[in-house]
Structures are given as structure tokens and as C-alpha cells.
Amino acid sequence: MNAVLAEAECPRVATRPEVAVVLLGTGKVGGAFLQLLRTPAGANLRLVGAANSRHQQTQPAALAERRLRERLDAAGEPRDDRALLATLHGSTAQDKVIIDATASGELAARHPEWLARGCHVVTANKALAGGEIGGWHALQAACAQGVHYGDSATVGAGLPALSALRRLHACGDKLTRVEGVFSGSFSYLFNHYDGRQPFSTLLREACALGYTEPDPRADLSGEDVARKLLILARAAGFPLQRSDIEVENLVPEAMRGVPRDEFLGRLGELDAPIAARHANASGHDHVLRYLARFDADGSARVGLVEVPATHPAAHLLGADNLFAFSTTRYAQRPLVIQGAGAGPEVTAQALLGDILALA
Ligand SMILES: NC(=O)c1ccc[n+]([C@@H]2O[C@H](COP(=O)([O-])OP(=O)(O)OC[C@H]3O[C@@H](n4cnc5c(N)ncnc54)[C@H](OP(=O)(O)O)[C@@H]3O)[C@@H](O)[C@H]2O)c1
Structure with missing residues (x-):
């Protein structure tokens, strides 16, 4: 039946x-x-x-x-x-x-x-x-x-990020910082980018695998990550607004308003700026990750960050997400939730x- x-x-x-x-x-x-x-x-x-x-x-x-x-x-x-x-x-x-x-x-x-x-x-x-x-x-x-x-x-x-945060909040455990990789597409791109192949090649691969929106600018703009940061901060009792978040858009300004097909035809223009950022990071043994971060003092940013090999985001696989919650009771080391963040x-x-x- x-x-x-x-x-x-x-x-x-x-x-x-x-x-x-x-x-x-x-x-x-x-x-x-x-x-x-x-x-x-x-x-x-x-x-x-x-x-x-x-x-x-x-x-x-x-x-x-x-x-x-x-x-x-x-x-x-x-x-x-x-x-x-x-x-x-x-x-x-x-x-x-x-x-x-x-x-x-x-x-x-x-x-x-x-x-x-x-x-x-x-x-x-x-x-x-x-x-x-x-x-x-x-x-x-x-x-x-x-x-x-x-x-x-x-x-x-499917990760229990919001429910874990709400549970901490309900128990009076105050969020002091949330940081992580909140986007499956950014995760895939920067977990795999090592400077040897052009960023645009990897982006085309991510599109073909369905890891990005049909117009990848929706991902690369950082706005989707910013929305998730808003939801998390608000769930923890902070009435954060979009204007409070500094968002790094990886799409060069000249490519933001062009039709989708033209953008897809000009993906190569993304390569040099990302390669330069990568070279700078690897010059002091760091890797690039697109991180979201909110601190209880109200500062909030989503964008590319150079992180050391010891950073939890440096070891992500595939298109996994990572959420690290620092609170008054998880003060020494954050509570970390990690796993498939899309699908x-x-x-x-x-x-x-x-x-x-x-x-
Ligand atoms: N895919 C993922 O892995 C994933 C992960 C986490 C969250 N999400 C979220 O889940 C939502 C759906 O994602 P998706 O990947 O399933 O997108 P999708 O494949 O593009 O499907 C979107 C669906 O919404 C329908 N729709 C649009 N406007 C509608 C309306 N006014 N009334 C009824 N149906 C309407 C579309 O209809 P048509 O076919 O007629 O256009 C389509 O069936 C999005 O908000 C996305 O951000 C997705």
C-alpha cells in the first residue's frame, strides 16, 4: 500500500x-x-x-x-x-x-x-x-x-545547528561568538582550491555537481551566508540586521549586473584576484576559507579569511558546513557541529x- x-x-x-x-x-x-x-x-x-x-x-x-x-x-x-x-x-x-x-x-x-x-x-x-x-x-x-x-x-x-543554539540559549548559556562555514558551495570551492587549477574551473565543476545556484553569483555574493548568520544571531537573542554585517562579495563589481550567460562566459575574471589571495595566504602557511562570524559585541562579518592549519575550518571535506559556538559555558573550546550542510x-x-x- x-x-x-x-x-x-x-x-x-x-x-x-x-x-x-x-x-x-x-x-x-x-x-x-x-x-x-x-x-x-x-x-x-x-x-x-x-x-x-x-x-x-x-x-x-x-x-x-x-x-x-x-x-x-x-x-x-x-x-x-x-x-x-x-x-x-x-x-x-x-x-x-x-x-x-x-x-x-x-x-x-x-x-x-x-x-x-x-x-x-x-x-x-x-x-x-x-x-x-x-x-x-x-x-x-x-x-x-x-x-x-x-x-x-x-x-x-540537516545539521542540528539552530536547535543546539536554542537549547544553549534556553539554559541561559550566552553566545559570545559563532563562527563557521555556512555554505556548501563556498565549502566545496575553498576546500578544493589549491592554486594549481584556476578558480573558475573549480566553480564550473561545483555548478555541474549542483553545489551552486544556477546563477553562482547568488552564492558568491555572500548574501545567503549573511542570511544564515542573521538567523543564528537572532535565535541567540541578538536582533542583528543585515546592515550590521560586513559582507564580502566575491563577484567583481563589473560582473554583478550583467546577464547570467555573460557572467558564466567571463568566469575567468575571478581567477587572478583569488589566486593572489591564495598566494598571500600560503606564503605564511595559511589557507583561505569563506567564514561567517558574529561576536556578542555586535560585530559581524562574512567573507574570505586566511586561517592556519590548526583552524577547524582548514580540515573540512567535500561541501561540509561547520558551526562553532562559543558561549559562557563553552568558553575554553567552542561547541562544534560539522557535517553535510547541503543536499x-x-x-x-x-x-x-x-x-x-x-x-
Ligand atoms: N537544495 C539544498 O540542498 C538546500 C539546502 C538547504 C536549504 N535549501 C533551501 O530550500 C529551498 C528549496 O531549495 P531547492 O534546492 O529545492 O530549490 P529548487 O529545486 O529550485 O525548487 C524550488 C521549488 O519552489 C517552487 N516555487 C517557487 N515559487 C513558488 C510559489 N510561489 N509557490 C509554490 N512553489 C513555488 C518551484 O517551482 P517551479 O518548479 O515552478 O519553479 C520549485 O518547485 C530554498 O529556500 C533553498 O535555499 C536548499
Whole structure:
């Protein structure tokens, strides 16, 4: 039998309370989440709606199809958030969850409204919590109504970075510094760059492996890392704003506004500046890493840093992330969380974990 059971067809044998879910975004992460619904861990979840940016589906039989993601790409009902919400509210399940597996700022801006309407929100989309401080305040106010905001997947993909930080904070352990590598693409690029091959070659390789956004400027700008730093600092009680963070954009100014294809054709222009930085670092036995750092005095920076071989970030592998939390009780050595910091499967697992925690 299908693990994804449409509401009307589902026999009530679940041992855990049922949770009705609407999935927004059926791309890489949303697609992996649909796979998880077919495992025993997802058995008490009822998919009552799913959508990409163009189509949606609310019909139980269609939602139960194995090729739902591909079918939504080709066809479906027209996009209408109201219809999706009506289906969710019409469900008999006690807990109702909207999963945001998109990068849409428009959808993220609606998270407080959904929470205010009694839905839990579980998200990989960092546009709200990592955006303007006003949005973050709206989120805090909406969460005070007793609904749950699951944001584990917004930082470190499946790594328990945010949950560990919140736990320390709840115990009165004050964050004094957070530092690390928060981007899988930057991690891959600088873990592999040794000056022997052009940086642009490595970047093309990272693009081909799916480690970057289709337009790698989205990664190289540092803005995604800055959003994660905002989320972490705010979770630790610091109302940090984007304007408080010094962000180093690795895209030369002249290449920031050009069309994507032109940018991809001019990647070679990135090589000389990075090679010079690398030569300088290796001149005194250091390596380059793109680090994020926030100190409790309010200083915050994301950018390229020369680190010695003894630095934990110097030993990262693949596209791993690293989060080092220094606190009043972890004062001698930081609490370090490290591992795969990107990938649809681990990110989808973080979404599922947040849903299971609220149920
Ligand atoms: N991939 C990872 O490893 C990873 C790790 C951590 C966090 N994340 C975060 O997870 C989110 C999704 O990433 P992804 O890699 O899955 O991206 P993706 O493959 O580009 O998928 C994005 C999905 O969102 C849909 N979408 C966009 N606007 C929408 C709207 N208004 N309503 C409904 N659906 C909409 C897209 O629909 P169309 O197909 O119609 O465009 C697509 O299905 C992003 O916020 C990303 O930063 C990703």
C-alpha cells in the first residue's frame, strides 16, 4: 500500500496523531520530502495539497501518485493559495502544517499570516527569518500564539545547528561568538582550491555537481551566508540586521549586473584576484576559507579569511558546513557541529524532523 495516503482513503490505524500537510515547492528539497512521505517515518503525515510555482494539486488520488512531482511540472490545478489553505483547514487532522520548500520571498512574507490562522509552518526558506528585522519581529509575534515554526532546515540543511543554539540559549548559556562555514558551495570551492587549477574551473565543476545556484553569483555574493548568520544571531537573542554585517562579495563589481550567460562566459575574471589571495595566504602557511562570524559585541562579518592549519575550518571535506559556538559555558573550546550542510535528502529530513517534533 502507498505510504502517502490521501485523506479520504486513509484507514485510521496510525499510532501517532495525524498531521495534515501542504507542500509548497516540489523542486530538489520538496521532491526529496515527497520521497520521505513514503517511508515509515512519514506514515502519519497526510499530504492534502502540493504546489510548484505554476500548478497545484489537492485531489487525494492525484496526491497519492508516485510521480506527483513530475506531474505537477506538466499540469495540475491553477496556483491558488486560498484553495490550498481551504483544503488544509478542511482536514480532520489535529495538526495542520504548511511546508515551504521554496526560496520565494513572497511566500515567506506570508508565514506570519499562516501562523496567525493556526497553521504550523515548517520551512527551508530563509527569506523571512533571515530577512528584514520587521519580518522577524512579525514572526516572533505570530509564534507567540502557540503555533510552531520549524526552521531547522534554514541553517546547515540537516545539521542540528539552530536547535543546539536554542537549547544553549534556553539554559541561559550566552553566545559570545559563532563562527563557521555556512555554505556548501563556498565549502566545496575553498576546500578544493589549491592554486594549481584556476578558480573558475573549480566553480564550473561545483555548478555541474549542483553545489551552486544556477546563477553562482547568488552564492558568491555572500548574501545567503549573511542570511544564515542573521538567523543564528537572532535565535541567540541578538536582533542583528543585515546592515550590521560586513559582507564580502566575491563577484567583481563589473560582473554583478550583467546577464547570467555573460557572467558564466567571463568566469575567468575571478581567477587572478583569488589566486593572489591564495598566494598571500600560503606564503605564511595559511589557507583561505569563506567564514561567517558574529561576536556578542555586535560585530559581524562574512567573507574570505586566511586561517592556519590548526583552524577547524582548514580540515573540512567535500561541501561540509561547520558551526562553532562559543558561549559562557563553552568558553575554553567552542561547541562544534560539522557535517553535510547541503543536499536535498538531509534538508528534507530536517523538514520532517520539525514536523514530527511538533506532533
Ligand atoms: N537544495 C539544498 O540542498 C538546500 C539546502 C538547504 C536549504 N535549501 C533551501 O530550500 C529551498 C528549496 O531549495 P531547492 O534546492 O529545492 O530549490 P529548487 O529545486 O529550485 O525548487 C524550488 C521549488 O519552489 C517552487 N516555487 C517557487 N515559487 C513558488 C510559489 N510561489 N509557490 C509554490 N512553489 C513555488 C518551484 O517551482 P517551479 O518548479 O515552478 O519553479 C520549485 O518547485 C530554498 O529556500 C533553498 O535555499 C536548499
